[in-house]
Amino acid sequence: MPLYVASLLVDGVIIGGIYVLVALGLTLTFGVMQIMNFAYGAILMWAAFITYALIVYAGFGFSASLAIALLTVALGGVVLEHLAFRRVRYDLLNALIVSMGLIAILENVAVAVWGTDPRSIPSPFSGIVRIGRVQFGQDRLVALVASTLLAGGLALFLKVTRTGRAIRAAAQNPDVAEAVGINLDRVVAVVFGVSCALAGAAGALYGVIFTVTPLMGGVPLMKGVVVVVLGGLGSVEGAILAGFLLGVAESLGGGLVSPILKDAFGLAALILVLLWRPSGILGWTLKRF
Amino acid sequence: MGEIPILELREVTKRFGGITAVDRVSLKVPANGIIGLIGPNGSGKSVTFDCIMGLLQADAGDILLKGESIRALSADGIGRRGIGRTFQVCRVLHGMTVLENLMVMTQARGLGENLALVFRRRLLGRSDAYARRKALALLDDVGLRLWQDELASNLSYGQQKLLSFAAILAAEPAPELILLDEIAAGVNPTMVNSLVDYIRNYRARGRAFLIIEHDMKVIMNICDEVVVLDHGRLIAHGAPRHVQEDPRVIEAYFGR
């Protein structure tokens, strides 16, 4: 029994790492622009497909395909922001609606192009790793390492680099930031690009560990949103903590109680947190996030 | 002298994280009085208004309206008790016409009442006519009558300020205490004089005012008494002339 629990824990941490990755991109756009980019899951899915196509059809290596996919998706995100989100930047409701429309487009174009058959991204990590008596796939280990590195990298980027600090300044107080000379348009473009790249990384990992289908983005999106809300919207540290917690909680709950409740658990926790969040009037707080 | 002040703040405190925006502020607004609330930017004036109106929950102290504590009431509950407020960054209903802006304020507040009125059309017609007359009269007062069917978003900033001022007075019954947050900012001097006249007018009809202002002319002109905040703390209060000459006040504004 303890072995079972231990393996559940390990699984939970691993999947939690992926949740963190998904959440990071979301929390970045939400923190800076107060836009919940619902199309995030679809972007994640496209990165997975591009990676798959590059490996299987174009014969590129794993790393190269991944790199190209991330770049493509990041650039695509910037273009998307420029074409679609820029006009509704000042209008939350309309921005949300735009992102929903984008989901419909991105997902269904994928269905039209790739069909609905599930595929899997062939990766060089096909071995088994053993720690003590617990074992899991090598690909999952790589996923965990990758997500940890990326999370740490992002946190560092925001703290140390000039662009990172500009992003944080713009998130705290855009008017002051602009007065100081920070180019908001550029900040937004960078944020979108980075967040889409993160989505892409998560997508590729999902594609390696699980399967790639046009509708695969829905679940990670929901998980990402849950994590972002649980961790505090806009908070990178919170997203990291909440991501791992959710992964472990789901894994334990699903394995020990009931597999069906796994998804419901996250959703219910989300609703509860949203309702019990300490806040001012009608969900207002004077601080932005 | 023996009259209960219409508004009293007792040691009201509001903190945000590590910052104490309002620090044990106490003040009284006598019935039918006009009190000025001044202080450098960031001194906590608007936050004080938010606490009075219930938009923010004060961390400590008490707020009394006509002797009764309103600190635990919800914002809408306080709104129904007869306090009106304008906002520092002028708030109007942009997508609605000028007239509609006032009509919203004249209506009964309860959902139940308004729901019943959906079915009793005749009754509605009559009382809506009264509300219209009142709203148009108010628009006349502030000089916006000709703009009645214009979308509020098409008004100039100064006109929107006047609209928000009129909107407070449109409430039925009219509020006894009115909080004005920098009503003169962004408004041309002629209009400011008109505003001062309106305030005097409504004071004569029994209202009390608590006014946040940076425009010293307005303060000197109409305030009975002035309260000065700096970094959340009350540093001086008294007649406008005295406060103007108080060294602590001068230091707060210029000395940093």
Added chain:
Amino acid sequence: MKPPRAAAVLGSAVVLAAAIMFPLLTSNEYILHVAIVVLLYVVLTSSLNLILGYVGQFAVCHAAFYGIGAYTSALLVLKLGMPFWVSWLVAILFTGFWALVIGYPALRLRGAYLAICTFAFAELVRLCLENWDSVTNGTDGIIITYRLEAIPLPFGRQIAFETRTDFYFLALGLAVLTCAIIVAIVRSRIGRVLVAIREDEILVLAAGYNVMHYKVFAFFVSALFAGLAGGFYAPYMTFILPSNYDFDEVIFMIVVTIVGGRATIAGPLIGSAFLVSLPYLLDVNATLRMIAYGAILVVTILYFPEGVVGLLRRPRGPDRRRAGTEGASPFARASNSAPGTRA
């Protein structure tokens, strides 16, 4: 209530007359079917318009309410043997109950939070429908074997619902009822408050209105109609699946509402008439349809957010009116977000 404009009354009368005469002009079953589906969406989108367009609350669980209405009514008839009209009424009330349960907590939230919360609720409903096999039959759905029972009239006569034309008139009646109630609400004092809430919630609150009451009221009413549509159309569709009430469905409803013209009475009517009938007339496959809907939605929001009705009213071009600024982003120039800035 404001007296309605002469043009609006005339236009409504014309449209109504046309709708009544419609089945007399054609006996083509297919065209009647399309018209009936259009009427279904008139009910669904007019009610969605109330909470989304007029009050400006981005609540995306409308399809879930539609599904709750359908499944509840169907299950009550099939498992408990209730007469249809009774089960329909119960289903409507049950849907309303859930609207209150999720509405009171969720409507305290603004913008994205509200969307997330209602989305989570809709997902929970979907999970329930798909997995609670013993009750809902899971992803296989439920086959509706019952029909609408005849309504007995005095003198031994009855209103029967045998033909599609009968059903058409009933559907028309429901659509008219829905529009009439929405119009009554919107043009009343309540409607004024609802729009004011959309424009500036804080202002309305400070004025002394209990904003939550009004929001929940609108949400409740809109959910009632969704449940009404669900329960009513289940027997018409002869089988119901969880996928009929999923996220794609609510996206479609949003597209119809927005493209037609939100916060207008005619908007959902126009949107339904065109967007619902188009796929039937053009016979495009579902995937391409969804791509088109998504593209139409995005283009509409970006270039004419007022929808078709807005275009018809303002040929000069979009005006500055912000349709739905509830909670400004930090990039908003007029900072509407905080109750009062620190001074």
